[in-house]
Amino acid sequence: MDRYDAIVIGGGLVGSAIGYGLVRARLRVALLDEGDVAFRASRGNFGLVWVQSKGDGAPHYQHWTRRSADEWPALAVELEAKTGIAIGHQRPGGVHLCLGEAELAARHATMERMRAQSGNLGFDYRMLDRRELTDMLPGLGPAVSGASWTPYDGHANPLGLLHALHKGFADNGGCFLPNSSVTEAVASPGDFRIQLAGGEIGASKVVLAAGLGNADLAPHFGLSAPVKPLKGQILVTERAQQVLPMPITTIRQTVEGSIMLGDSQEDAGFDTSQRPAVMQTIARRAVLSFPWLRDLQIIRAWAALRVMPPDALPIYDQSERFPGAFTANCHSGVTLAGAHANLLAPMVAAGMLDPELELFSAKRFDVPSAA
Amino acid sequence: MVPPGASAAAAVLAAGFDSIRKTPVDGSERGPYCMMGVCFDCLAEIDGVPNRQSCMIEVRPGMRIRRQMQARTIDPKPE
Numbered sequence: 001m002d003r004y005d006a007i008v009i010g011g012g013l014v015g016s017a018i019g020y021g022l023v024r025a026r027l028r029v030a031l032l033d034e035g036d037v038a039f040r041a042s043r044g045n046f047g048l049v050w051v052q053s054k055g056d057g058a059p060h061y062q063h064w065t066r067r068s069a070d071e072w073p074a075l076a077v078e079l080e081a082k083t084g085i086a087i088g089h090q091r092p093g094g095v096h097l098c099l100g101e102a103e104l105a106a107r108h109a110t111m112e113r114m115r116a117q118s119g120n121l122g123f124d125y126r127m128l129d130r131r132e133l134t135d136m137l138p139g140l141g142p143a144v145s146g147a148s149w150t151p152y153d154g155h156a157n158p159l160g161l162l163h164a165l166h167k168g169f170a171d172n173g174g175c176f177l178p179n180s181s182v183t184e185a186v187a188s189p190g191d192f193r194i195q196l197a198g199g200e201i202g203a204s205k206v207v208l209a210a211g212l213g214n215a216d217l218a219p220h221f222g223l224s225a226p227v228k229p230l231k232g233q234i235l236v237t238e239r240a241q242q243v244l245p246m247p248i249t250t251i252r253q254t255v256e257g258s259i260m261l262g263d264s265q266e267d268a269g270f271d272t273s274q275r276p277a278v279m280q281t282i283a284r285r286a287v288l289s290f291p292w293l294r295d296l297q298i299i300r301a302w303a304a305l306r307v308m309p310p311d312a313l314p315i316y317d318q319s320e321r322f323p324g325a326f327t328a329n330c331h332s333g334v335t336l337a338g339a340h341a342n343l344l345a346p347m348v349a350a351g352m353l354d355p356e357l358e359l360f361s362a363k364r365f366d367v368p369s370a371a
Numbered sequence: 372m373v374p375p376g377a378s379a380a381a382a383v384l385a386a387g388f389d390s391i392r393k394t395p396v397d398g399s400e401r402g403p404y405c406m407m408g409v410c411f412d413c414l415a416e417i418d419g420v421p422n423r424q425s426c427m428i429e430v431r432p433g434m435r436i437r438r439q440m441q442a443r444t445i446d447p448k449p450e
Contacts, residue, residue, distance in 0.1 A: 139447030238422045239395045239442040257395055257442040292447045297422060 004030045004175070006205040006348065007194055009182060009217060012042035013158065013333035014340055015209030016165035021345020022207075023172040030201055031169060032194070034213065035179040039270070041211045041333060042162055044232055044304025046262050047254070048247055049335050051152035052094060052125070056110055059117040060359045061313050064339060066121060069152050071338030076156065079164040082171065087160045088255040092246040094153025095128070095137070097144050097289050104145045111148050125150045138243055143288040147248075155247040157255060158334050165337070177201075185220045187322040192221070207348055208327040211307045222321030224362040227329050229305040231266040233278050235286075237296040251286055251293075259296065261286045274303045307331055316344065316360040318353050326353070327362075379436050380406060380413040380426035391415050391425065392439035414439045 004027075008019045011033030019031040051069045055062030069091075076089035098104040108127050115123040128136070129146045170176055177196065184195035192206040206221060208214045214225035239257035253259045264278045279301060287294045307329055309315050314336065319325035326348050330336050347353045373382045380403035383391050390400035392414050403413035408427045417423040418435050421443035425436065 134449070139449045141449060240445045241442050243445045243447055290447070291450055292445055296445070 001193070001200045001202050002030070002175075004028045004201065004203040006030075006207060007032065007192065007201060007203040008207045008209055009194075010034075010038075010208070010210035010213065011166070011176065011178065012038075012040065012209070012211060013045070013162055013165070013337055014211065014328055014330065015207070016162060016169060017333075017337045017340035018207055018209055018328060018345050018348065019174055020165045020169045020172070021341040022349055023169055023174040024341075025346060025349040027205075027349055028173070028175075029169070030175045030177055030203065032180045032182065032196070033176070033178045034181045034210070038210070039212050039229065039272075039305045041304065041306045042158070044234075044302075044306050045158050045334050046234065046260060047155050047158045047252060047334060048094070048249070049089065049091070049154045049156055049338075050094065050247075050249070050332070051335070052096060052148060052150045052249075053110055053114065054332065054335070055117075055313075056113055057117070058311075058313055058359075059119060060356070062114060062118060062123075063121055064314070064360075065332070065335060066152060067343065068336045068339035069154070071342040072154070072156070072335075075338050075341055076161075079161070079168055083164045083167040085160055085164040085167060086157065086255070087164055088157040089154060090156070091152075091154030093149055093151040094155075094247045094249070095133070095147040095149045096249045097133075097147045099143045099145065099285070099288055101145055107148050123150070124152075136245065137248075137290075139290055139292045141288050141291045153247065155252050156334065161334065161337060165341070182217065185217070187221050187319075187325060189322050190324045192322070192325065205324045205326070205348060205351070208325070209329075211329070212305065214327055214329050218327055218362075221325035221327070222319040223317055223325060223327045224365070225315055225317075225327050225329050226362065226365060227307045227309050227315070229268075229270055230308040230331075231264075231268045231271065231303055232262065232306055233264045233266075233274055233282065233303045234301065235261040235279060235282055235298050236300040237261070237293070238299050240296065248289070250282070251289060258299075259293065261293075270305065272303050272305060274301060307333075310365055314360050315362050316353060316357045317362050324351065373430060377430055378406070378426045379415065379417055379423075379428045379430045379434060382430040383415070383425065383436060390438070393441050395442040398441055416443075 218225040244253040314330035416437040
């Protein structure tokens with residue numbers, strides 16, 4: 001039986017970021033991946049490294065997101081230097097466009113709440129009116145009333161990130177085991193035996209990073225990961241010369257020139273089919289924001305399942321019954337890659353999550369609601 | 372000259388051109404290849420519309436075919 005210091009179950013953005021952080025801390029790590037039968041939230045993301053409005057009502061999540069976005073530039077530089085793979089991270093700030101005065105007022109209220117909840121961290125935002133926005137964004141549609149902007153937002157190439165994390169993982173001695181479903185798991189404190197089709201492997205630590213797959217895996221390790229699928233759809237246009245200087249919540253232009261259009265949320269169970277009505281809604285709002293988008297050809301569109309915990313906040317937990325077992329789930333695997341590689345992985349390596357992550361424990365779902 | 376029903380890509384090749392576009396990634400030259408609408412190497416600006424698959428468009432007298440020079444431009448008019 002092959003023994004490792006840590007086994008990470010799930011080779012997507014969350015698992016590979018944690019795995020990368022662990023091998024960087026000189027642990028012997030096996031990174032398991034089920035294969036393309038998995039739902040792969042890592043192919044359903046938009047590429048935003050987004051801070052604005054994350055954690056409204058949950059200051060601990062606002063702080064965690066900010067810290068992750070602040071880790072991002074150094075992580076991207078490090079990965080590019082080590083692997084030669086372009087990550088394309090840019091952090092020009094980002095805008096959330098508002099169509100109509102009601103949307104604008106609601107957004108302003110949200111931004112004020114974020115600032116009030118930010119505590120010592122502070123929260124720097126600006127509400128921009130049409131006049132200011134038209135200086136920043138070309139060809140803004142007449143339906144746009146204004147926007148919120150913060151300097152913390154940015155975007156990157158998520159496929160480049162995933163590729164670089166995997167290459168960095170392998171180059172640092174990590175062992176990637178693709179097409180390896182977990183058929184059985186035996187957990188004891190500090191000792192985990194994982195049965196794969198090709199044999200058994202063992203480690204003193206295990207990290208569950210299998211996205212939607214965590215729901216079934218977690219109980220075997222004395223953990224709980226009550227996550228559900230949330231379908232999203234994306235449209236991608238033909239490549240064009242750079243015209244958008246910064247990302248918008250639902251519209252971003254990639255380094256290669258394609259313009260990506262989102263966003264949508266459908267509670268459709270495990271169905272991954274595209275729905276024209278949703279695609280129309282995405283396209284309609286995009287064209288209201290920038291009428292010139294109308295002339296671009298859509299060359300690709302897809303639907304994917306993302307991971308949604310019950311309150312939309314990440315779940316980070318360590319098993320009390322089987323110390324050494326950890327679980328990590330989130331909705332924002334791109335944004336949180338900085339935190340997962342640079343903050344969470346060192347905690348796992350040390351064998352214990354920092355007290356600041358206690359609020360992210362799944363125990364919060366057991367609290368009976370007030371009568 | 373090309374026979375009736377020929378594609379714009381065929382007309383370009385018949386006129387002696389090897390290359391119809393430059394790629395957006397590094398500007399290397401490309402010419403029509405599969406001639407059946409699956410390779411996207413025949414992209415050209417046709418009658419003012421960029422990135423058209425010229426092999427899928429029947430050539431007509433007076434049709435304006437221009438080379439697709441890397442990524443298309445956008446004219447960001449607000450209306």
